[in-house]
Amino acid sequence: MSIGVKTRSAAGLVRRRVLAGGERFWRHGDFEALSASAVATALSRLAREGELQRVSKGVYFRPRMTVLGPSMPATSGAVAISLVRPVHLAGLSAANVLGLSTQNPARREYATTANDPPTALAGSRVRTGRPAARASLGPEDGALLELLRDRAATSDLSPQQTISRLQNLLEDRRRFSRLAAAAAEEPPRVRAMLGALGELTDADPRDIGKLRNSLNPLSRFDFGVLGHLPNARAWQAK
Missing domain, CATH: 1.25.40 (Serine Threonine Protein Phosphatase 5, Tetratricopeptide repeat)
Structure with a gap:
């Protein structure tokens, strides 16, 4: 299979997963079995087409439509997705x-699969070892x-x-x-x-x-x- 065909195949797979995945963040690492360059190109193209919003380098958000327009990525979600290990909201x-x-707690509460609280969440309450x-x-x-x-x-x-x-x-x-x-x-x-x-x-x-x-x-x-x-x-x- 030629490089061009492989790239188109990877782009098609990325597109299908993103469009079927609903409202969520996407990173290059979510497609580990595919070429990093092909994934980067596919995500960038989806952002240009308006299917994704670029949050930061290598991080994209797939919005959902609401009565007020496309949903926006929460700040807490943007922080969580930038971490190496998965992080989810916890508690209140x-x-x-x-x-x-x-209620919105003064200190955000998170849960992570990591064994130690990520430094990026300093000041937050973090439950580890999930x-x-x-x-x-x-x-x-x-x-x-x-x-x-x-x-x-x-x-x-x-x-x-x-x-x-x-x-x-x-x-x-x-x-x-x-x-x-x-x-x-x-x-x-x-x-x-x-x-x-x-x-x-x-x-x-x-x-x-x-x-x-x-x-x-x-x-x-x-x-x-x-x-x-x-x-x-x-x-x-x-």
Whole structure:
């Protein structure tokens, strides 16, 4: 295969992944199997066409359309994407971005797969050592896992409103499948809560089955606010 054909093939793959990936950041490193120069050219071309916004050198943002026009990359997201290891919002910061709280903590809260807090986040609260399976998740998906880790304790909404909001966020089967796969390395309570929520949405039964089969049937979990789920006991809530 000639170099020109390989370049066109790589450009086509980059385009398909970006257009199918929804609202998120993209870096050259997201396409490790492809030529770095071909990826750089493809991302640059997508930016010229208006499909991507260039945030910084080698970092691009794919917006979504809102009633006010294209969405803009949050400052916290731009910081996170510039780091070597994946970083997602946590605590109140996660609840805020997910629409479960109007509070903005004085110090932003993050979670990372790194073992030590990144120097780029000095002054922020950082939870370290999160599972490597989160590496492929976008900002909102990572925030969802953090919220489940906290048993939705940072939600300002009533238990029923919290459950309703989470159902809305999880009704996309593709999102649920991504989270179910990543949850394999999360604490069992996260898998149990995610499975219970999945049963109330249009989640793929195969994903729900994998989550249920991953749990020790003798264990019981503290669901916190999500103990109000109608099927919480069926998913081993205390």
